[in-house]
Amino acid sequence: MADGPAVLFVNLRRTRREQLESLLAARRLGYGIVMLAARVPDHLRPLLKELVIVDSFDGDRARAAARTLATRHDIRGVASWTESDVELVASIADMLGLPSMPVAAARKARNKFAMKQALSHIDGLVPRFALVRTGDELASAVESIGLPAVVKPTGASGSTGIFELHGPADLAPALAHLKRIARPEFDSVFRYFGAELIVEELVAGPEVSVEGFVCGGRVLVAGITDKWTTDPFHLEYQHVFPTRLPAEVRAAIDRMTGQVVLTLGLDNCAFHLETKITPDGFRFMEVGARAAGDYIASHLVPAASGIDFYGNVIRVATGQPLELTPKEQLYAGVRYVLAGRPGRLERLAGMEGAMEHPAFHHLFLEVPLGTEIKLPPDSFRLQRVAALIARDSDYQALTDLLDEAASSVRPLIGEVSVPV
Ligand SMILES: Nc1ncnc2c1ncn2[C@@H]1O[C@H](COP(=O)(O)OP(=O)(O)O)[C@@H](O)[C@H]1O
Ligand SMILES: [Mg+2]
Structure with missing residues (x-):
């Protein structure tokens, strides 16, 4: 058996910086990383102890590969990063006798209909x-x-x-x-x-997400994120963590979250729950049995609170106590720069102002330059061409900066030549 404890990763998130942060989280906690994945970018391979290329849709093959890896490595937990792999992660963790959730609960978390059916008895919660x-x-x-x-x-x-x-x-x-x-x-x-x-x-009203963990049947909320989506396709274009909703609303959201997570039977995982807030109470949108994407878990939560969210993903997977005490009280937000029309993405212009601002934190390109951009409903993954992350001690100053940046940073979109 290879030296030292290891964590098994089943695939990685889609964005490069989330991928890197997830790997670094396991390494910072002292684990080697073994991985099952359909593909892994070359630059990340040196961070892995062993990689098995496997199509994770083929559950039997993936489980067989995990069993083989477990004979060679001291695997202490199976970490879940992507929506598609939630059920497979649960089944592998269960098979290896590691912290896991019932596969039936994981399946409910993967299917918006099954999830809502399981919650429909809760008065007024589900649209x-x-x-x-x-x-x-x-x-x-x-x-x-x-x-x-x-x-x-x-x-x-x-x-x-x-x-x-x-x-x-x-x-x-x-x-x-x-x-x-x-x-x-x-x-x-x-x-x-x-x-x-x-x-x-169709539920009207502001929307938030709840970032947390459930661990041996205990639900722990790390915080609540304000969310903005585009009209009418609902691409998420801004998140700010933590929300500035009043304490009593936050407490009610925490209670509802606990009820949803436990009713669905989620366990030993991070979660990301989405809800609308209406004058008649919360209207539940969905819950994922994995950490939030859109840099919320990887960057916003740590930048605002000092909570190592991805580190806690590793802790929950390996059965270690979580560390969710905030060390800082700032606000962090991500604003996506949206393409206004389809065509070839040539470059971004007008970034200087945002980058000079003291609250500026990161600017990530979401699609490679040269990509042919298509807008919804032709594609749902290409309109968000860049992500600007900032943090500030003041909520309003932060959202003002994000608004300003969104109007000054412009994607330059050229014509796509159509072969005749
Ligand atoms: N019933 C609804 N009423 C209002 N908005 C909705 C409804 N369903 C989805 N949306 C909007 O679309 C977004 C994405 O829908 P969601 O069900 O969360 O799917 P996804 O898994 O793609 O995130 C939601 O965050 C919300 O803004
Ligand atoms: Mg959603």
């Missing part, structure tokens, strides 16, 4: 919803739920295929787009639940 697969089912679901509504895939993430329905004429185009999108060739996340769709009443 009206229905499962649909066909045009007829969509029409009758909208009949009973009413308009406006939202139709979206049950198993996707990253705001892929969120369609608002405001009138009867919106149903057929939304369904046509979803049939085109909800296929593995469009996005591999659709290998799991395919073109299964959920219709929900």
